[in-house]
Amino acid sequence: MSTTAGALLLTEPTDELRSMAEAVRSVLAAESPIERVAAVADGLDGLDAPLWRTLAQDLGVTGVLVPEAHGGLGLGWAEARVVLEALGSSLACVPFAPSCVVAVTLVLAAGDEGAAGDILPGIVDGSTVVAVALGDDSVLAPVSRSAVAAELGVDGAWVLTGDQPFVPYGTVADAILLLARTSDDEHGWFLVASDARGLSRSAMSVVDTTRPQALLRLESTPARLVGAVGRCDDLLAPVLDAAVAAAACEQLGASRHLLDLTVAYASTRFQFGQPIGSFQALQHRLADLAISIDTAASAVEYAVSAAPADPRQRAEAASISGVVCSETFYLAALETIQIHGGIGFTWEHQAHRYYRRALASRVALGSPAFHRERLLQSLAL
Amino acid sequence: MSTTAGALLLTEPTDELRSMAEAVRSVLAAESPIERVAAVADGLDGLDAPLWRTLAQDLGVTGVLVPEAHGGLGLGWAEARVVLEALGSSLACVPFAPSCVVAVTLVLAAGDEGAAGDILPGIVDGSTVVAVALGDDSVLAPVSRSAVAAELGVDGAWVLTGDQPFVPYGTVADAILLLARTSDDEHGWFLVASDARGLSRSAMSVVDTTRPQALLRLESTPARLVGAVGRCDDLLAPVLDAAVAAAACEQLGASRHLLDLTVAYASTRFQFGQPIGSFQALQHRLADLAISIDTAASAVEYAVSAAPADPRQRAEAASISGVVCSETFYLAALETIQIHGGIGFTWEHQAHRYYRRALASRVALGSPAFHRERLLQSLAL
Amino acid sequence: METVEETAHRARAWFDDRVPKRLDTESRSGKPWSVAIFTDTSHDDEVRLLDEARAWLQAKWDNRLAGLDWSEEFGGHGLTRAHADAVSAVEAEYDVPHHDLLPITTRLVAPMLRLLGTDEQRATFVGPLARSELVCAQLFSEPAAGSDLAGLTTRATRLDDGGWSISGQKVWSSGAQFAGYGLLLARSDVDVVKHAGITAFLLPLETPGVDVRPLRQMTGGSCFNEVFLDDVRLSDEYRVGEVGGGWKVATTMLGFERDASGDDTTLGGSWIQVLALAEAMGRTGDPSVRPMLADAYTRHVLAKVDVARDLSARLRGTPRGPEGSMRKLQWVEGMVQISETVAQILGPRLVADTGEPETYLWHEHVLGALGYRIAGGSNEIQRGIIAERILGLPSGPRADRGIPFKDIPTA
């Protein structure tokens, strides 16, 4: 095994990055305050369509990772990160991570220029939301076999049959990318259009309604192979890494928001004649949370720096962030509710929205226990 | 699997128990203050011989578990518990647990009347210290094979060959009981006299010098089979259960002592113009320690109540105490040092003696992780 | 006098005829026990549950299986606490009607009023409350007085006719929408130290100016209320205890609560259910799950030992004092432990419903478990009680000590 991080190249906070972050944050402050998030989350499909349009059409951040040749900004993870942190901080109800990060990474990793030309421009202008199905038990143990089977029809076109649960934004997506097995040993990534024959989609009841999930049923549903078939693990790895790193960025943003929120509350809420933030037990717990968030920031820094690097280090960095940021955000959400006390346990307060996200995002892409194992495997242990 | 503890019969604190505890405690206060413990522990063999004589000859507690027929008090675990708690509380340097609890349990469980008649009276009057070897890797995974081999000589007598590390009080014991394999499938408990031919004993360097340990080398050493040969697990289980439960009682006593010590210090040590025990962060941690100790008390209560009951419940109770009391004592020792600050980190302060015991006793009879697994196995999980 | 064993035996026979045994994983209805901490029940169902629970209590009472340790003056049977405990222990094995509001009424308000009420209040209310013919909610907490209950600001102003005008807001009042009365704490004097300026009232909730509104908690349901009080006029007959003696009323009730709590094993999410889940999901062999199962089982067993130790202490005449704070924290810790275990077992199935039975519903437990780290004295308050009242650690300087209520900083 080898150790890494010997010579770390960190992303410096340039002026461009700072103004990009500022632009996203000010849009979110205006268009996605917590009341708006609550309204969308308690609504029908969990998608904030006007906000999505602003992000795509006014800011253009939807194209952050897409090469300029396909109409995108041609930027990198440093830029994607600031968008993700801001979105996580506000719980904005948009499919940025799945469509603009995970799907884009998948299509680029597949090296399928035809598919890239067909899929990416729609992602960039926001007209096409592409969901990526990563989850079933594949995220609890390295997937070896998808439950969806792909067959080549007599006309030479692929058709898929099987059930695929846990598809984020599966009901609102215009197209879905999913893994299906093409033979006993091989899988492929397939693109299924939302109006494809034999596809039925049903919304799953979810704890985190800012992140809708769907169960897909496919019955001889026509699909397009993206890239080549190959070993399931090899196909999954870059996509899972991107999804985990993206979630880590969002978790970091959300954790920082909760720390700020809770520090502000603790500084102004008086009990026993003192601001509760002056009570030492609470001070020490908030200090521990601040440390945990600082550690999460390092994990994100590492994941973002490693994102384009070699596959082993990328997997290592993603799984480290999958452990550290999931646990940090969960701790932040618990402490937020506990320190807010009764008011933090009400439906009206924003705390539970973050707790629900923390709970869901801690397991959606593999539990911390899974990522610890995956990290060790990346070290050949 | 079945659940237990449906109808719990707890040992009531009778007047007899209370006065027994009082008698032991006052002997220890007089003869084994911490300075004495330090002197013995830093000395040659780690045995406080005068104290051992007092306990055996003046108090007679060495015979607590030995039937009256063999000269003992014929009492039970409720009584053994109060002695163990007091000894644990003071770190007294005597082999009560191995000789008077573990060896006695072993001999009685073996159902070997001849051996009982030969061994127990010496244990009762303190003239014979009997060590029991439980540890090698057997305590990390259920032992299936001892490293010591037993062979029947031409004269029909057993001889043992092999190495046995981790024998508590192995250098000062007058006799040692150890498991040796008699065939591929079977083992037996064997008694080896300290002056037996081919036996060499060397003291191991140890962290907890209040509890000496020895490495034994046996080369065709004559030994006496105690009880019948049988499956290794079956022979080991009652003995390990007794050893773990005894250690749990000692750990509970020590934890309570540390809590008292630390509360007293925190109430009188001033920093920033206040007793440090009035600082809330420290109050909350001591509260958590008090809760942990209360939980440990329940675990000991259960282990003591279950001690003579059916083997499954006894193993369950022992392993629960092996987890809970080990972790509680370790927490207590850590908090004691931390709350005492600099003075708690000095050689002269008693804190490190307890920390060393906590560290050693947490692994000596199986780590908490081992006992969690053993508990699940007792539930057929 | 009937012995404790005879009472227990009689109870068992009577229960056997009327209610099913509490089976491991199924409820009276034959359905699995809910795992929720805060059940989300409709108003009508809740009323029905409350009525069933009241009828059950009264039937027991009429058959000398409740009110055992109440004196005959209040319609009780004049036996001892040990008799009552024995019936409770037997009853725990059965699947019987239950509603949270009942123990508040019968085990907190009724005994408090017996101790501190006027002769007339005792004659009028104690018996009916003890039998739950009258039902009474607690009106203690306020938005600005949570952990610091004695910092409450609902004002009780003495009127010229000797009566009172009460204005303010209460919150987290469980069951106030079903209760006829509320035991209310209000501030009657702001010129004395905070604990000395509080007065208690037994408030008929039909009184004009009282407005009970449901409060939605983060689990989605509404198990609690906010109670708004706007110039509520109350005659002095409804005052409980002395003017300025409200804190004694509160602590008396909290003392009974300590004594009464720890029995409530009816909340969802038990070891049996966790084990059933782990087995159903095929995860008992998972190394990330196994240590959690061991710890959940340990807490399950030791909770029973705790109960037995406390019972034994009580029988020896050592009543439970601040030790109740330990039990509360151990109980909450156990709930949190179960939450963590099921999250590890279920993974994504905890947060999204695949339709598989007995899986997604665990999210109700996980969301609800957080509530009891706050409700009924937060973890922080309980640790403070343990530190200062069990361990005897000294208190530090405090900003609200020794000064009139009106001078205590509030912002």
Add this chain to the structure above:
Amino acid sequence: METVEETAHRARAWFDDRVPKRLDTESRSGKPWSVAIFTDTSHDDEVRLLDEARAWLQAKWDNRLAGLDWSEEFGGHGLTRAHADAVSAVEAEYDVPHHDLLPITTRLVAPMLRLLGTDEQRATFVGPLARSELVCAQLFSEPAAGSDLAGLTTRATRLDDGGWSISGQKVWSSGAQFAGYGLLLARSDVDVVKHAGITAFLLPLETPGVDVRPLRQMTGGSCFNEVFLDDVRLSDEYRVGEVGGGWKVATTMLGFERDASGDDTTLGGSWIQVLALAEAMGRTGDPSVRPMLADAYTRHVLAKVDVARDLSARLRGTPRGPEGSMRKLQWVEGMVQISETVAQILGPRLVADTGEPETYLWHEHVLGALGYRIAGGSNEIQRGIIAERILGLPSGPRADRGIPFKDIPTA
């Protein structure tokens, strides 16, 4: 001016000629690196190590690889902090002589004295201290002033001749037995608030009345001293800063400490060593060990990221302030994590020596790791700094605020 890259390149070439690379698990001597936190070295060996470290520093200095950011006034080379950082980064890859006392002298005392010393003190001491020709220990902590450093009670009494008489006791004075000087804090005025009554001195440790005695810590060795001061007479020339300005001296030094700490990766017990142990013991597959290995590796990697982030922040002109408290706690947490991991791997071999190499010696790490939760600002003090100075949380009432030192309660 030489660029930073040129300096780094030159450093590498010079080091390559003189010292071996720091290999993963072996030290200069070809033996495995010690895993101990507090090494137990004989007095003679310690003196030799100190002399080697001083000679090494001076050789670097003479070859323009130390003193880079010191001005020529003090014999330095007039380059920037970035040049110095670059050499440090390169040096970290090599196995070079080191002694704890050196950074105290060169990185804390010398720069403090440059800022706060008199012209004469600067001329006499700063250069020699920076080059470690003179060596200075810290005499700060006292038995009754640990976390509460400003509560120190060593008395400095002004004499009629303008000099001072100093009496009291210091503790945990690392290296005082080898140092020529001690930077001492003493109380010169008890009638003012506690921070205002402290004065600092540069005390020649040969002065009559100074008694340095080794202090044995729980690991068994003696890395620290007690320093007893009995009517120690000192001329006013040795006073550092204003009378009553000692706290500023202390905070200035602690500020440099923050800046300097986090580099010390020479303490025993690294990820590499833990991994080697797990592999040697065949425990890498153990499900109770694996999560601990994952967490230890994570801390190992993220510690490097932390260093890179801090370096990047410093280069952007954002000096490390109270954030140093986070690094301290993360570093201590990492040591504790390693302790727990090796305990799980070694089991009984952690606490009793079977004679197998590289096993029992880990107990030195485990015992020592506790020390750094206390030393250098306890975990509790660091959390308080994070809460109030990074997060900006309000302070609560305190018993020692705004009153003369002599009126602060001490019992």
